[in-house]
Amino acid sequence: MRKLIVYPNCSKGGVSSVIRGRARDEPNVEFDALFFNDKGGLNAFDDLENVTVRIIRSDRSTNYLTYLTSTVQYAEISVLSHPATANLLSVELGHSVTYEFHSSDLSVIEREINALEVFRIAKIVAPSGYMAGLIEGMLPESVKSRIEMRPNLVDRHCFSPDGRADFFDGSKFKADSSSIPLVWVGRFDLGKGYQFFVRTLAQLPNEFIGHVIVSIEDDPHRANRFLSECSELGVSDRVRLYLNLPQSRIASLFRSARDKGGMLVSTSLKESFGYSIAEAAACSLPIAAFDLPVLAMFEDSAQLVSVPTGSVQALAAAILESAGREKVV
Structure with missing residues (x-):
């Protein structure tokens, strides 16, 4: 067939x-x-x-x-x-x-x-x-x-709790060895809410490092807006940008972030399914996300914490709570 x-x-x-x-x-x-x-x-x-x-x-x-x-x-x-x-x-x-x-x-x-x-x-x-x-x-x-x-299917051969978790091994950034990774996956468009991720990161202590995964971009202005936002909020040195990672490496990043007490952070303002959330959950990586109707399918997952859509304060608080911190600094 x-x-x-x-x-x-x-x-x-x-x-x-x-x-x-x-x-x-x-x-x-x-x-x-x-x-x-x-x-x-x-x-x-x-x-x-x-x-x-x-x-x-x-x-x-x-x-x-x-x-x-x-x-x-x-x-x-x-x-x-x-x-x-x-x-x-x-x-x-x-x-x-x-x-x-x-x-x-x-x-x-x-x-x-x-x-x-x-x-x-x-x-x-x-x-x-x-x-x-x-x-x-x-x-x-x-x-x-x-x-x-027709629900999308997760490649559980790749995305699973078991498997390689060596993404940060040999990182050229010394800070990554003792940091708490926050993973963001998406495109640099307004619907994915990348600006909310950057603003959330700016409210968190320096030990929180953002790992941003995007596909190849046609429009350099979209990436420039993201980088400008990072610069304006003073977090450029706390953002790692990855282009076009294969799924095996994304899965390794999810597991590596999990083992270091990190989270997937979803700032999408609308989703048709929520693929990165499903794949992160399959790797047992905790998730903090804006509360969208489509995410009801994940409501029984103890790994998912939803906050009011657009609330940077609530998102930062959820991340701090997951990391055992008390308040936003």
């Missing part, structure tokens, strides 16, 4: 986690992952024998997909974040297409729905019941029955 997944950017971000989770869950299924842009994720699936990665220029994608789907019988064709490709496959080529929404930005979702030949889409998928409900309200009445919730 073979399945096709199409997504614009080949990176080491959330969609690579989506594909990896499915490939681990279905080891007897061959996954063809097709991308249009190389964003540093070409080797993200090297350890998975049942994932084949192809990067095709978007201006050649029509001919390529026409040929590919005429020669391979796919059990499922999934398209993410690219309405034009979904329309090509469903309308022009007559295939049954599953369209998946993984963004938490409702304006992005609305634009994609408006660009879709939505009546020709066989299934519409969201990663959580919360997002499925929101998307359902944006769909024409006659297609609402096609939406389904």
Whole structure:
């Protein structure tokens, strides 16, 4: 059995986690992952024998997909974040297409729905019941029955309590050996709330060090805003920035932070699923996060502490309490 997944950017971000989770869950299924842009994720699936990665220029994608789907019988064709490709496959080529929404930005979702030949889409998928409900309200009445919730899967071969926890070994920063690590994973956009992480770090004692993981950025201005915020708040020397880490290294960082009494800090203002939270929890790393509706799925986890969204004071207090401290300094 073979399945096709199409997504614009080949990176080491959330969609690579989506594909990896499915490939681990279905080891007897061959996954063809097709991308249009190389964003540093070409080797993200090297350890998975049942994932084949192809990067095709978007201006050649029509001919390529026409040929590919005429020669391979796919059990499922999934398209993410690219309405034009979904329309090509469903309308022009007559295939049954599953369209998946993984963004938490409702304006992005609305634009994609408006660009879709939505009546020709066989299934519409969201990663959580919360997002499925929101998307359902944006769909024409006659297609609402096609939406389904398909939870994202964590690659538990990689993200587990056991495994390498040597991320800080040999660090060039002497302070890291005795520090308390705070891990932040995301993109430098306002929806991920990176500014709240920086402001929280500024309220904490110097022994708290921020470890920030992002995928490759196209827009240097986004990274510049983050770095400027760090500089203005005087925490530049307490921030470590990592670009495009493979999942094995992220898992090692999670376990290493856990062993040093650290936490994952999520400052997202909206989430469709909360992948970094799920992966950190799988590594037994405690989590402090803004209280979002989608995080209800983690409410039984003793590792998750939620605070009012946007409250830097509450977030800093939760981190201090986890570290055995009494108050913000």
